Amino acid sequence: MSAFPTALSYRQPAWKRLPPERRVLVGVLVVVMILASAALVYLTGGIKYVYSHSMYLAILLGAFAYGMPGGLVTALAGGLLLGPWMPVDTLSGEMQQPVNWLLRLGMFLLVGGLAGAGVQRLTERARQLAWVAYHDPATGLPGRAWLEEALRGDPALAVVVLRLENLDELNNTFGVGVADELIRQAGERLRERLPQSTGVFQKEGNKLALTLPDRLVGEEPALVSLAAAALRAPFLLQEVPVHVTAHAGLARVELAGEDPLLRLRRAGIAAYQAHTELRDLHIYTPSMDSAARETQALLGELGPALEQGELRLHYQPKVRLATGAVEGAEALLRWQHPRVGLVPPGRFIGHAEQTTLINPITHWVIEAALRQLAEWRRAGLDMGVAVNLSTRNFSDPELAGHIHRMLEATGVPGGCLELEVTESAMMLNPDRAAAILSELGDTRVTISIDDFGTGYSSLAYLDRLPAACIKVDQSFVQRVETDNGAREIVRAAAAMAHAMGMEVVAEGVENARVLDLVTELGCDLAQGFHLCRPLPAPECRSWMEQPRGFPAAVPQPA
Structure with a gap:
């Protein structure tokens, strides 16, 4: 997965995510259904019987699989097969009047076009809903849902959580939404500076997350230093240069087969530890879990x-x-x-x-x-x-x-x-x-x-x-x-x-x-x-x- 896949390419409806060979099979099925419908009409006596309506099934399938172009092409093919060469009655040999088959062709094209347009609208709406589900709408960055799916899809990924500090003060000083703009700029900057195989996500609020593939094992601290250097340069917000402090936590794969979402939680614990100790990077160790629980217990005693x-x-x-x-x-x-x-x-x-x-x-x-x-x-x-x-x-x-x-x-x-x-x-x-x-x-x-x-x-x-x-x-x-x-x-x-x-x-x-x-x-x-x-x-x-x-x-x- 690239660091910043395009919003509309990530999530499509299930029928749009078929592999190419299966999409070819769907096309072949549409052709077979057109020919089968035409043969059914001919073998059952001609156009005067109701079997010509079976062509709508092929038209709808074409529209469903390929959108408006598929619906129109299927309608045109079906309309012509049931057109001037298809008799009204095969026994008497009576042929259709032009107005009859042209009207049928028009109905086929109307149904194919409307069905294809509807499918395209549904596809676009599904993409938009998927974008909202998998991105942060305020920053445009891939969000936590996408991050969790990426971790489940590749259990060998290491995780880095970056805490950006003082964002509430930014909003209070410059206005609501300024912190979101800073996070967006930070994500773009990380995308430009880090290797393409590094995933960049907004985990939540003021936290960004990076996913690092297993081929970068051992290089994570250097990559975190690269990310920190990228964030150290000032951001331009409302024509004012703004500096941001970032603290990072790194969690590597501990055991084969472990829940990859544990890594996300551990990286968050390490980032909090880096924040409390004012360090640029903390690498997760099992002792941090007990330390985090101890800290929560201490706070109740303060x-x-x-x-x-x-x-x-x-x-x-x-x-x-x-x-x-x-x-x-x-x-x-x-x-x-x-x-x-x-x-x-x-x-x-x-x-x-x-x-x-x-x-x-x-x-x-x-x-x-x-x-x-x-x-x-x-x-x-x-x-x-x-x-x-x-x-x-x-x-x-x-x-x-x-x-x-x-x-x-x-x-x-x-x-x-x-x-x-x-x-x-x-x-x-x-x-x-x-x-x-x-x-x-x-x-x-x-x-x-x-x-x-x-x-x-x-x-x-x-x-x-x-x-x-x-x-x-x-x-x-x-x-x-x-x-x-x-x-x-x-x-x-x-x-x-x-x-x-x-x-x-x-x-x-x-x-x-x-x-x-x-x-x-x-x-x-x-x-x-x-x-x-x-x-x-x-x-x-x-x-x-x-x-x-x-x-x-x-x-x-x-």
């Missing part, structure tokens, strides 16, 4: 965990590149589960953001981070703390009031609290975001744009929002060693931010070479594992109080 004090904050310092001084730390949420142990945020934050539970969690994070910062400042550490806000937090009417109360209760200056918001969260409802930030104006809380470069910012909105800093996404920072494009994006982001009076943080600095490069490219601050991993508050304080050289690599804490 609400009680907040009440029972199981949530923890770890802190990752941010270092000024020019001096090596620690100017702040980002508060990162962890869950100390009594049975599972330390649960990373990727396993529960995404789900919490889909519910109102994210609001009380954010309130707790703000309170805990400010209390910890107040303790550090009393110990002589002149620094700030950053807290992440999600999209749903901007719909929380109590957010601004809670921040006011916590700043007052802890005595922390407002300028020492930094709220990190993603481009997507800002652009989802920029007016609401601006209103909340305006309510916080008298506190002097600072704003930074997180994951800069991965969303679809409008420079006009960036200019309106009181952001003091942008954080260049780690997907660009980590590629500056090898990717000229990533280097230029970081350089351009730094230049734009400086022109707008903002500072630039490089997040995801993982080695000394990257640290040197982001410094050369104009970044002001950096954070990442090369400098310091996220640590509990006591260990983070010890790290920050240690003297260290800079910009040499900072020793990692145990």
Whole structure:
């Protein structure tokens, strides 16, 4: 199967899907029926008897098998055989009047033409219904029904599921249907870049699926990298370049004879795992099934965990590149589960953001981070703390009031609290975001744009929002060693931010070479594992109080 078969060629009615040799047999049968009808009329005494009506059977079969052309040709042949050479009565030898056989020929042609036209309409309607059944009507891509049939038809196919992120925000920002257009463009781009034997389908919603034939065994990761590279280039939507993030899950054939639809489910599990761990690709392993069940069980315990004090904050310092001084730390949420142990945020934050539970969690994070910062400042550490806000937090009417109360209760200056918001969260409802930030104006809380470069910012909105800093996404920072494009994006982001009076943080600095490069490219601050991993508050304080050289690599804490 090709990646993008044409809509009208995939599904036809059963009589249209006969192999060529059987269609020839149907044609022969039509000819035999015409001749048999003519012979029946002659042998039973001529036209004056009713057996001439048996010719309609041959005409209808011709129309049924070959449409209007078949119906008309069969009608013409039958009408001529029962025409001027067929007597009214074979015993008396009386011949037909021209008006009689011409009228019969006209009736045959009318019936053949109408039957053929009806069959063609039915065929076209069946094709349209099949198209709807086997395609996504909004994007035009082959859909899940076609995908499942392809897997059943070739049980050796490997499956890749691609999750495209932040499509709801696209619809909310640009209007309904924009996400569908992005998915359509993504499908077309994958079709162009991947081998022709690769099937491209829309599994559901924001998920695309690829089917890979068994001859590509071992090459799947390379093909996924090719697909990721194709999706990394910006899409043009309403004349705005839009970047999309994709996470992939791969499921190979485990056992001969297994249900091929299991592979589709497994690829979806692996894609979700890649999404939660922010990885480009995850290959399915049987342990992921138990992990997925464990995650669902954990989510049911998240609400009680907040009440029972199981949530923890770890802190990752941010270092000024020019001096090596620690100017702040980002508060990162962890869950100390009594049975599972330390649960990373990727396993529960995404789900919490889909519910109102994210609001009380954010309130707790703000309170805990400010209390910890107040303790550090009393110990002589002149620094700030950053807290992440999600999209749903901007719909929380109590957010601004809670921040006011916590700043007052802890005595922390407002300028020492930094709220990190993603481009997507800002652009989802920029007016609401601006209103909340305006309510916080008298506190002097600072704003930074997180994951800069991965969303679809409008420079006009960036200019309106009181952001003091942008954080260049780690997907660009980590590629500056090898990717000229990533280097230029970081350089351009730094230049734009400086022109707008903002500072630039490089997040995801993982080695000394990257640290040197982001410094050369104009970044002001950096954070990442090369400098310091996220640590509990006591260990983070010890790290920050240690003297260290800079910009040499900072020793990692145990």
